[in-house]
Each structure stands twice: as structure tokens, then as C-alpha cells.
């Protein structure tokens with residue numbers, strides 16, 4: 163059977179890597195609405211964060227949306243604080259599995275990784291659109307898979323901007339090149355070599371090593387299963403490495419990006435995951451990848467608060483087509499690793 167949506171009334175403390183706990187539980191609402199795909203309207207086109215510096219109108223909207231999220235009271239489910247707690251509860255053991263009180267729900271290290279984060283970003287994007295009164299607003303992606311995006315997008319590094327977060331690695335500010343295989347320490351590889359290595363990594367993770375659903379999506383995870391059966395390629399590398407590379411090594415748990423409980427406090431998180439989500443689209447649209455056809459995957463459920471503060475129950479099966487969710491990725495962005503066969 164599929165993993166059921168969590169029961170928010172059973173939410174408990176979440177575990178931090180250092181062994182302490184934190185309360186990340188969401189507000190409780192009695193009425194749960196089943197998600198219905200929206201009526202087709204204008205598509206939201208997600209664009210590279212790297213390009214926004216040249217588009218003051220879009221950038222202003224993005225900054226305003228995040229500023230408004232930050233300004234909401236901490237108990238408003240649309241606030242940035244609560245959005246971060248969504249990740250904390252779903253990823254650090256905040257919820258027991260319904261029917262299996264000794265098991266936790268964990269959306270990483272298994273086949274729920276892509277669909278959970280797609281839904282999470284879907285609501286985050288809709289909330290931003292609602293707050294700025296622009297339903298066409300699309301969440302930019304950090305295109306770390308192409309040389310033009312292999313550093314922290316500059317729009318996130320202005321300390322006066324709502325997109326800034328103080329808990330990041332000071333040694334990894336632009337133009338410091340991203341290492342998609344970062345393991346916790348910097349080496350002194352020159353930029354040209356690093357870019358080549360990064361592109362090879364992308365090719366391996368997306369193409370040459372993505373030879374099965376298990377390898378691409380991660381291992382099956384059904385009701386009653388122990389958490390974390392195994393991550394898919396992109397989740398392991400480079401997704402995890404980019405979290406580690408971005409967080410502040412001076413903080414106990416590499417906050418913010420370096421720990422599940424805190425990653426969603428940094429606006430950079432959502433653009434990082436927008437690109438992870440884009441990799442799922444590329445896998446299907448350009449590489450011939452298909453969806454998993456197992457009902458345990460398709461019928462897995464999650465709960466999220468939407469842009470109107472309604473609590474909504476979603477299923478993996480409704481996340482498979484981004485167009486049906488109202489968004490697409492800018493398809494004019496170069497994807498050089500497609501030809502980076504080593």
C-alpha cells in the first residue's frame with residue numbers, strides 16, 4: 163500500500179543532526195481538501211535565476227514575494243518560517259507513518275524525492291503569486307548544471323535583499339565555482355577542469371547511470387517500510403553536495419542549506435530544488451525517461467497548505483505533468499552535459 167498523508171495531530175519533534183530536537187509542526191486545521199488540477203490558464207515559465215539580474219521587473223517581483231513571505235506572522239502557513247518547517251517535519255521524523263506509529267515518514271532517500279519536492283515548490287510558487295497578486299509568477303531555477311549557473315546566483319547575495327541569507331559558506335560566494343561532487347572541503351582544481359568534471363557528473367547521473375527507475379527515482383518506499391531505502395542518482399549527487407556546499411560550515415549543522423530542518427529558511431533552497439525538479443522534466447522530455455507505474459508510488463499522498471491557507475491533500479499521480487500544474491521550464495537554456503559523454 164502507498165504511504166498515507168501524515169496526520170498533523172500526531173506531529174512530534176523533529177531531529178536535528180546534532181542530536182537535539184526542534185518543533186516544526188504545522189498549524190492544525192480540521193478540513194482537508196482533495197487537490198484538483200487547476201483549470202488550464204497561462205503557463206508559468208520558470209527561468210534561470212542567473213538571468214534575473216538583467217530583468218529588474220521580474221527580480222523586483224521575486225524579492226517582493228519573498229519579503230512578503232518573511233513578513234507574515236510565523237504561524238501563517240504561508241510564511242517563510244512555516245514553509246521551512248514543512249521540510250523539517252517531512253524530512254526529520256516529525257510525522258509517524260499513519261498505521262505504523264514506530265515508523266517515520268521520510269521523503270528523501272527513496273522514490274518520493276522528486277514528487278514530494280515538486281508539490282512543495284508548487285505551493286511555494288502559488289503562495290508567492292498570491293502575495294504579489296500575480297498568478298503568472300514563476301519560481302526561478304538555479305541552473306547549476308550549466309557553466310553559466312555554476313556559482314551562487316548573484317541575486318541571492320545582496321545583503322539588503324529578501325533573497326539573502328546570512329548562514330551560507332563565506333568561501334563559496336560568487337564567482338567561486340560550484341563543485342558538484344563537493345564532499346566538505348575545497349580543493350584547488352582550476353575552473354576549466356572543474357566545469358568539465360561537473361558536466362561529466364551531470365551526464366553520468368542523468369544518462370549513463372540512469373538506466374532504471376530505481377537508479378533515477380530512488381528505491382521503492384511503501385506503507386510499513388523503514389525509511390530511507392536508497393536515493394536516486396541526482397538526489398545523491400549533486401543535490402546533496404550542493405546543500406553541503408552552500409551551508410555555513412561554521413554552524414553546528416551546516417545551517418541553513420546544509421541541514422534538512424533549516425534548508426528551507428534560505429530562499430536559495432527553492433531555486434536549487436527548482437533545478438532538481440527541472441532534471442525530472444528533462445529526464446522525461448529529452449531523455450525518454452518514463453514515470454513509475456506502481457500504484458504505491460502513484461497513490462502516495464502528502465498534505466500542504468495552499469495559497470489561500472487551505473489544507474490540501476495531493477497524490478503523486480497528479481504531479482507527473484508540470485503543464486497540468488500550470489508551469490514549464492524555459493527550454494532555451496543550454497544543457498551542455500547532454501553531450502558531455504566522457
Ligand code: C2O
Pocket residue numbers: 249253270279401405425435
Ligand atoms: Cu528535501 Cu534538497 O532536500
